[in-house]
Amino acid sequence: MAKPELLQGTLHLLVLRVLNSGRMHGWGIAQRIQVVSRDILRVEEGSLYPALYRMEEKGWIKSEWGQSENNRRAKYYELTASGRRQLESEKEGWERICLGIAEVMRSA
Numbered sequence: 001m002a003k004p005e006l007l008q009g010t011l012h013l014l015v016l017r018v019l020n021s022g023r024m025h026g027w028g029i030a031q032r033i034q035v036v037s038r039d040i041l042r043v044e045e046g047s048l049y050p051a052l053y054r055m056e057e058k059g060w061i062k063s064e065w066g067q068s069e070n071n072r073r074a075k076y077y078e079l080t081a082s083g084r085r086q087l088e089s090e091k092e093g094w095e096r097i098c099l100g101i102a103e104v105m106r107s108a
Contacts, residue, residue, distance in 0.1 A: 011043065011051045012060075013094055016079065016087040019061060023078035025068055026052060052077060060086045 030043040055061045060083035068074040
């Protein structure tokens with residue numbers, strides 16, 4: 001079975017949700033999404049890093065350099081207060097979309 005593609009706009013929601021648990025580097029964010037989704041979702045570097053840069057520009061996350069678990073230099077990201085508000089807003093929107101899709105699927 002082919003892996004489903006992320007819907008437009010869902011990557012920000014997923015990253016914000018993962019970072020709500022604490023600071024993490026990019027590879028860790030991608031791995032966490034993959035593990036929590038039971039290998040259904042995979043985030044490629046070509047999508048993840050531009051999204052991280054956009055979210056940082058919007059003030060939803062901040063970053064700093066640090067040492068990874070395997071003693072390599074890595075950029076760590078964490079949520080800001082603005083990012084927490086954005087997460088709540090996007091989560092509410094996502095729940096409404098899911099409800100709407102479920103209603104259409106039931107009636108069709």
